[in-house]
Amino acid sequence: MRRLNDIWEAQANIKFEQVSAARDLTMTEDLGDAIDTDAKFNVVVNHRNRSAQFNVFFVREVEQIPDKGDSTAALTQVGPPGSCLFEDSMGLDTGLAISHEAGHCLTLRHNDPIPTTSDMLMNADTTDGSFLPRVHVLQARRAVQR
Numbered sequence: 637m638r639r640l641n642d643i644w645e646a647q648a649n650i651k652f653e654q655v656s657a658a659r660d661l662t663m664t665e666d667l668g669d670a671i672d673t674d675a676k677f678n679v680v681v682n683h684r685n686r687s688a689q690f691n692v693f694f695v696r697e698v699e700q701i702p703d704k705g706d707s708t709a710a711l712t713q714v715g716p717p718g719s720c721l722f723e724d725s726m727g728l729d730t731g732l733a734i735s736h737e738a739g740h741c742l743t744l745r746h747n748d749p750i751p752t753t754s755d756m757l758m759n760a761d762t763t764d765g766s767f768l769p770r771v772h773v774l775q776a777r778r779a780v781q782r
Contacts, residue, residue, distance in 0.1 A: 639731020640738060643757065643766050648773040650780055652738065655688045670697035671721050677711060681719035689716055689781050690741040692734060694724040709733065712740040716781060732757075732766060742776035749775070
């Protein structure tokens with residue numbers, strides 16, 4: 637939460653708050669070895685806390701839908717309710733990566749409405765950019781449910 641707010645609150649005046657304690661989920665559905673289809677994604681995110689605008693679920697393995705290799709470490713619905721599946725052992729700066737996924741929850745996409753550069757949070761290929769340009773700040777602020 638600290639890293640998420642270091643980025644979002646400082647640049648966009650958007651503050652994230654944890655609405656309830658994290659909890660373990662017992663999944664009774666057979667999801668296989670990876671979340672790799674829309675159906676599996678939906679099974680997991682149906683467990684979201686509906687009072688939260690952004691839910692993050694830590695899972696063992698996430699693959700792109702449709703599968704284009706194992707370069708994806710997270711999947712997030714663009715726009716509210718913003719449920720995110722996040723690999724629990726991805727090896728990146730977790731706070732920065734969740735901040736990027738939170739951007740998707742706030743309707744931001746890669747290279748839209750402007751091309752992103754490596755220093756920007758919404759760049760698809762960076763692991764260290766945290767800058768939010770004005771156009772992203774304004775778009776994200778419109779998406780916040782108050």
